[in-house]
Amino acid sequence: SAVISQKPSRDICQRGTSLTIQCQVDSQVTMMFWYRQQPGQSLTLIATANQGSEATYESGFVIDKFPISRPNLTFSTLTVSNMSPEDSSIYLCSATRSEGETQYFGPGTRLLVL
Template sequence: SAVISQKPSRDICQRGTSLTIQCQVDSQVTMMFWYRQQPGQSLTLIATANQGSEATYESGFVIDKFPISRPNLTFSTLTVSNMSPEDSSIYLCSVEQGRVDTQYFGPGTRLTVL
């Protein structure tokens, strides 16, 4: 399976600022996904990012708040803009691999907004 890294692993940010999370994969993948996991909760898909096209956002998530870049087949970024304490979560990227389209997850970025 792919090896996925994320930066930063954690951060504490002030309200109103923005944070960009990076996701790097050790092999080329067509689709990358960004999820949010709020404390003690399940995972919620934010958006799907294909290389060379606009990200597709799930209901409740908008590009102005969570802009995504996908400049090549091994890298993506998610920006959490104009943060509020409600954005405190773990943000995970994932990639799809294999014949049965299993998603493999990065280690996550733990974000705390004060």
């Protein structure tokens, strides 16, 4: 298995500011992902964080709004830029080592934008 930690665990931010969320895995992984989950809702994939190259974004998500870095095989960051109240959500990081293996999820970052 893989143990994933996220920082911060929660934050309250002002409209127009940016927040960077960190995701750390306790072992090297092949793939890392970022999801968004509204309370009581399902998970929506934002992007795949590619090591050493630009992230791959899903439809409806763009790099200018959600820049992602992945400098090595155990760490990734997601920035939520120019935040609005609609960005209030739970942001989850996940990772997997191989196709067919489960994705392991971090504890999530609960973001409230005022």
